[in-house]
Amino acid sequence: MPSLSLRINLDPDGRIGPGKIELLEQIAAFGSISAAARGMEMSYKHAWDLVEDMNRVFGKPLVAAQTGGKKGGGAQLTPVGLAVVSRFRAIERAAASAAATHMEALQAEIDAG
Numbered sequence: 001m002p003s004l005s006l007r008i009n010l011d012p013d014g015r016i017g018p019g020k021i022e023l024l025e026q027i028a029a030f031g032s033i034s035a036a037a038r039g040m041e042m043s044y045k046h047a048w049d050l051v052e053d054m055n056r057v058f059g060k061p062l063v064a065a066q067t068g069g070k071k072g073g074g075a076q077l078t079p080v081g082l083a084v085v086s087r088f089r090a091i092e093r094a095a096a097s098a099a100a101t102h103m104e105a106l107q108a109e110i111d112a113g
Contacts, residue, residue: 019050
């Protein structure tokens with residue numbers, strides 16, 4: 001069955017898609033940017049660059065990070081970060097629902113091959 005992948009272009013020059021949303025979800029799950037990066041098999045620097053890009057695009061932090069120390073650092077999603085993940089997943093569900101019959105028709109074309 002064909003699948004739908006959503007990427008949203010944001011004004012003025014940003015975008016967000018499944019990879020960035022998964023990174024935010026992993027940060028929320030692990031409480032750590034480095035653990036999220038490891039789980040997604042990306043470098044900490046790349047993960048941090050993506051977080052900084054999202055913070056810049058939205059004009060406010062999506063992730064609040066605490067620097068390391070005796071108890072170590074950590075990270076959590078801000079209310080804006082949680083809202084972005086929730087809204088993206090809602091848009092994704094709505095798009096998949098709206099496209100379902102067309103996706104089935106595409107698969108039927110492939111199966112009729």
